[in-house]
Amino acid sequence: MSRNIQLDSNGKLHHFLSIEGLNRNLLTEILDTAEHFTSVGNQTAKKVPLLRGKTIANLFFEPSTRTRTTFDLAEKRLSADVLNININTSATTKGETLLDTLQNMVAMQIDMFVVRHAASGAAHFVAKNVPSHISVINAGDGRHAHPTQAMLDMFTIRRHKEDFTRLRVAIIGDVMHSRVARSQIHALNTLGCPEVRVIAPRTLIPSHVEDLGVHVTTNIEDGLNGVDVIIMLRLQNERMSGAHLPSKKEYFQYYGLTEERLQLAADDAIIMHPGPMNRGVEIDSAVADSGHSVILQQVTNGIAVRMAILSMAMQSQSGQGGEL
Amino acid sequence: MNILIQNGRIIDPANGIDQIGDLQVADGRIMENRDGFKADTTINATDKIVCPGLVDLRARLREPGQNHKGTIESETHAAACAGVTTICIPPDTSPIIDTPAVIELIRNRAKEAGYASIIPLGALTHGLDGEHLSNMGALKEAGCAGFSNAQPAVSNSLVMRRALEYAASHEMTVFLHSQDTWLSNGGCVHEGSVSTRLGLPGIPDAAEAAGVARDLVLIRETGVRAHFCGISSIRALQMIELAQKSGLLVSADVAIHHLYLTDMDIGDFNSLCHVLPPLRTERDRKGLVDGVLSSTIQAICSDHQPHDEDAKAAPFEQTEPGISSIETLLPLTLRLAKEHEISISDVISTITNRPAEILGIDTGTLGRGKRADITVFDPEEWWTVTADNLQSAGKNSPFLNWELQGKVAHTIMGGAVVHES
The missing domain is CATH 3.40.50.1370 (Aspartate/ornithine carbamoyltransferase)
Structure with missing residues (x-):
């Protein structure tokens, strides 16, 4: 591949197009x-x-x-x-x-x-x-890609967690259609995060996503176990019923972030969401408003x-x- | 006009010939060599290869319908410069090749241009609608070499079965771009780590494999003579190989770029690599090369698709697919002989007599009495692919700036010199 077009001749940021390729x-x-x-x-x-x-x-x-x-x-x-x-x-x-x-x-x-x-x-x-x-x-x-969103997420994480190299992060939801998730994955890997997990049913996980440097699990309980950061992704309305998912209700039942599931994460885990949220579909309302949530700080x-x-x-x- | 081609290395795969010698042409035909032959033109072919004029199994000339991208004149001229004397065109022109009148129009334009002969494929379904059979009898009489639904494939399996049955009734070959269109779902690149990284909608190799699987079942069922166009994945290739081993008479071709490029070449959204079927993985690429070496794939074609600049000047998924490739067909095909255990005669076979056999036409050989379609080229001469070098109206080549070996010196079509460098 040729020179990274994001950098000028001195290696300084000139365009900001993607996290990929930035050190x-x-x-x-x-x-x-x-x-x-x-x-x-x-x-x-x-x-x-x-x-x-x-x-x-x-x-x-x-x-x-x-x-x-x-x-x-x-x-x-x-x-x-x-x-x-x-x-x-x-x-x-x-x-x-x-x-x-x-x-x-x-x-x-x-x-x-x-x-x-x-x-x-x-x-x-x-x-x-x-x-x-x-x-x-x-x-x-x-x-x-949505690289500025990913950077504000990294900023928010850094304000709560000192060291990226000790973090376990879970990204939950529609990774397949998410530019935010792709940029977050690149940013977390570049910043040295040792474990990025992606949690979703197979219908929402893009092909060969492991190649981006993530672990994939379809079971939210396994995926949340011990994580320090939980990143929820927005589920688009048109994907809530059809060939990707049967219904909102079933999605929430198996992949919604509830208080009970939150218990599986580290005690001081933070919850993030790029917005806009679907309360009761991907995240329980009480969880979104809980002390773990840093969603408004992200903004x-x-x-x-x-x-x-x-x-x-x-x-x-x-x-x-x-x-x- | 009498033409004498002197002292060239004559390679005629159909007749198992690879030797230094002379070739005599008179009255548009290749003659038995005789003493005292008086030549109007003498071509010194010392250190050059003399082979049958190339037969390109698939190229779009853009006329009629998209003359701003290329015309029969501009593209057959490019073909002549590239040593191609016969071009088979798919029916997806505008108007579509589903009436004898369109064939006549194309024939006339080709005759006026005088650079190459055009062999049209007729539409398998009327208007390529995938629902109603075309008038295959009339199209056959008008000179179609076979039938195709171009892309996308016929998704209705019942219509497909009937179309194959009807083509078989007329003893015609069907050219298939097999694909399960539900699985390909409007994608623009191979589904895999590259599509995921770039966030582009992917076409899984399962789409091609499922399409080939269905079509193999229907070919067996209907007994039609069938050819698979532009195989891009190893999974589809393996199925075709298995079918051939079980005795089913099916052939296959590959577009030359699938033997050299993979989805990695898309890099950061290089729209020159936007092509359908999509460039796939390195494993697929190697598998396709092996398929050529083992003759599971009989023919290599250019799948030439010239575009105007605007067609590629947009975000990747909004660009038009296709590569301007007729002028890189010969040098890239020759390169296979340098890189793999295959003779130069065998690689030339994939772009001369074998595609001619698939089309059922009497060309692609240097047999005595055959029409004098002849290409003389220097296999060692280097040249750099540049927009200026390409004669095609389409400059959309991912091979720009590649240095390639093999340059055409003379092209003779029907006994007339149509290109001389």
Whole structure:
């Protein structure tokens, strides 16, 4: 494979498309930088001037509330000028291709694109088709990757658990269709986590997922035994009954996170969920609101982590001095 | 026009010939060598190989229907430059090849271009709808070499059975792209660790194996003569091998890129590697090469699918599948002889007489009196695949920047020199 297009010639982060191919130092640098930015949210004037004069376009080809809002906030707190563009698919089916859309945006002298798209590989495609001074941040592409979500999850884990190299982590639910799970798995492995378990019925486990570096179990009781971190995945409505699963009720019965099952995990286990949650389908309401849950912290942390990634990518850009 | 090809290494697998010598062509035919032959054109073939014009079992020329991707003129010209003199085309043109009129149109355009002869396959079902039989009798009379439903396969097994029965009644070969379309489920890459890593919808090899299994049962049931197109997985290949050993007369081909590329070559979403059936694993690739070496797979084809630039300029799963490959068919096929225990005559056989036999056409040999379709090439000459080098309108090749050995010097079709480098 050729050079990692995410890095500039000095090995600094230029695009953020996937966790895959980034090393532990770089991921740690993101987490450390995010740590620094958390204080910004606690100030009365929640702004730093790092990206003043820079223009960021949030190109959302797929609906999103949480991710788009936290990107928007992160960009504004860095003092960037922000353009929010929600391109519903009907506009693109009118004939404009992704490439056309991009070329128009490039003509508006944007410095950075944050892209969400329903097709896997869309962010890579964008990165390969914009002038090299523009950075591209992946805000979720198909089933492929959601690297900023994975980093905010790592940040949240690190705030509660000191050492990744001693952690046992369980990821429960629809791994097959989850870009979040793929990015989390890469991040956990890169950060040295020795045991990542994936728990789901075989219908929701993608082929050869073991090759990503996980253990697979179809039994939630076995899978939860002694884990320090429990990551729940969202189950899409359309997959709750049909060929993947018989019913919501049966899914909850065999794979729902209940108080009883939570007992199997370590005493100080934390529970995470990328949202939005289906209470009573993948997670018991009481468990979601329990002291183990760090789900709302994830949302708060999302802002600092995205600030870190945006500022790091923009730095590499200015470091290049537009020579490319 | 009389042509004398002098001092070449004549390889004619159909007749077991591999020797240095001369070849004489007159009146569009290969003649018995005689003294005093007066040549209008003399080709010095010293250190070159003289073989039958290549027969490409499957190539899309894009005309009629998608002339912005390629035309009969542009693609047959590319074929001539690549030493291909006969091209079999699947029926999925637009309009579809399900009436004699479309065949006539294609024939006329090929004749006007004058670079290669085109052998059409007729639609197995009307409009390729997978439900209604086509007018196979009329299509046969119009010159179809066989019938195919192209991709996707006929999913209704009853319709498939009837189509095979009806084709058998007309003593025609059926060309199958076997696949269980429920299992392939709109996927775009091989289902495995790469599809999981990239989050792309996968096509399990079980889809091909299940399709081949069903079709083998129906072939046995109906007694039709059948050929499996573009086998991509070792599981499907093993079933075909078993059927052949049990005495069933079925043949198979493989697209040349499946002998060289795997799903790993997709890397970070390289859409030039988006092809159907998908590139599979290294184990499959090796198995397919072994299948060629053991002659379970009789023919290698280009599965040429030229595209315009836009077709590949999108996120991977939204790009159009296919590779512009007719010009890399010969050099990549020759490379098998360098890399494996197989003679150059045997590899040439997979792109000349054997595909001709599958199509039931009287070409692919240098026999005396046969139509003079001849390719003269330098097996040692190196060249680099670049967009500029490719004559096809489609530059969509994953082999760009590969250095390949084997360059065509002369192509003769029906006794006329149609390419000279």
